[in-house]
Amino acid sequence: MARQRLNSGNAAEKELPKAKINRQSINNISRLIAYIKPYRGKFIAALVFLFLSSLVGLAFPSFLGALIDTALGKHNNGFLPTTIQGILLLAFIVLFSQAFVSFFRILWFVQVAERSLADIRRDTYFKLITLPMNFFSNRRVGELNSRISADLSQVQDTLTTTIAEMIRQLVLLVGGIIFMAVISKKLAIALLIILPVLVVVAIFFGRFIRKISRQAQDKLAESNTIVEETLQGIANVKAFVNESFEASRYQKNIQEVAGIAISGAKYRGMFVSFIVFCMFGAIVAVVGYGCLLVSQHELTVGELFKFALYAVFVGSAMGSFPDLYANVQKAVGASERVLEILAEQGEEISIDEIDNTIKQKITGNLSFNNVIFAYPSRPEITVLKDISFDAAAGQKVAIVGPSGSGKSTMAALILQFYHPQSGNLSFDGKPASEYSLTDIRNQVAIVPQDVMLFGGSILENIAYGKLSATKDEIIKAAQRANADQFIMSFPEGYDTIVGERGVKLSGGQRQRIAIARALLKNPSILILDEATSSLDSESERLVQEALEELMKNRTSIIIAHRLSTIREADKIIVLEKGNIIESGSHQELVANEQGLYRYLSRLQFDVSS
Structure with missing residues (x-):
């Protein structure tokens, strides 16, 4: 049952936990943002282009409104041309400029984010593999792997997309409100009284529905666990004649899933009804009020159209901020977990020490x-x-x-x-x-009882003892370890892929590859940790002969x-x-x-x- 409870939480764990954004969390994430420093030129240029493209985007409602007014014989276009052809020409020039700016803005943001993230991944991975063994004894491999994969991917999404989108939406929000106020203060005040209230209600309603959805996911994960455990232990189920018990247990669980889903559907229906009636009702009300102002000659049709488009900009910007803020919270939480690793006291090994040169013999x-x-x-x-x-x-x-x-x-x-x-x-x-x-x-070299081979070729696994070794040196080490004969019996010889953890090889074969690796390393001190305890008699004889060769003229x-x-x-x-x-x-x-x-x-x- 403990395993069942553990697995039932998997769906909920798919969402990265969110961290509160405060001064400490900002200080933490600023340490990761420091990785942008080598690429700050492109980053600043991308920010400038982002700001420019957002401002240019705000100009298009004015172009469309001016086109409508010009078509109706109105010429209140401000700084824009007074002819349809002139407005279209200017609009296409601005559109081309925005396309040009947007291309480099996206390219530079991604270049900066990917290169800085590659630096963070490099440092995090190197820190991980240079941490003392005690660190790994207290943590699971899956947890540590998620720091480099899921956590840093979240930071990557924030750097490449979320920050840029927040700036863009902020420019659209502020700019849209300013332009709406310029067009009509009355309409702007009416919209800004109604819209924020509706957005806040929609946000809280959306969170409530997501909570119910997560409950349904958790229950569904629990039912899947029942199926998995039952099928894995089907022999026990049949031996104890518990088919009916397992079926009723599964039925009870899926009925709970259905109940939660139906409850969620009710609330989703209410939410959709709220959106349809209130949101669209608010837009209709504001547009109706705008039409009244048009009839009273306080607005032109083109200005009302411009106002409606700016209202869409402002509404979508307001609606996007909660999700963007949630993504930033996730990135802050992810960065804190990455920084925990970077702050750990590692072993004194430099990332540049790849030649394994011995300084003190x-x-x-x-x-x-x-x-x-x-x-x-x-x-x-x-x-x-x-x-x-x-x-x-x-x-x-x-x-x-x-x-x-x-x-x-x-x-x-x-x-x-x-x-x-x-x-x-x-x-x-x-x-x-x-x-x-x-x-x-x-x-110092060790030949353990349970030899772990990497998933590459036999040649690569032996060469792990001395990365600079030639193929002749590797073959000679394999011959001394009684491994050459079985290696050459494979069709691919030394290029044979050993499979994950060496599963394609027998225990004795893995041991002899480990001995060849140790011979290639040529250590001063050799450790044999139960090197033959799990082998059959013939394998033990071959391995023992290889060990005798390995132990010659060295402390064992x-x-x-x-x-x-x-x-x-x-x-x-x-x-x-x-x-x-x-x-x-x-x-x-x-x-x-x-x-x-x-x-x-x-x-x-x-x-x-």
């Missing part, structure tokens, strides 16, 4: 010095308790222990995904803090459940509940009759063998 000596660590998301649980050990360059050090003892946490600390609350790690006798993050990670930290794979390790560290309880070679540890290692060994193979 690590030979492979590794030490844990009184390390105490708890995950920031669970500070009350100490995962590692005063851990100290040394791994000399070229040594094979195995870490074993029950699940949850802290083995994988030690791997995360070596890679500097996290930092201990007390104590430190050192490489070649120097604290990790004296090395740059990129230097450490460039010289081997995290393993299968103790048979670590018998030849130079040192075995036994962890239990975050403490090192034993340390030594395989022979030394199995000789300890009370030791945990001997107990674990008995569970897996005969100690006497």
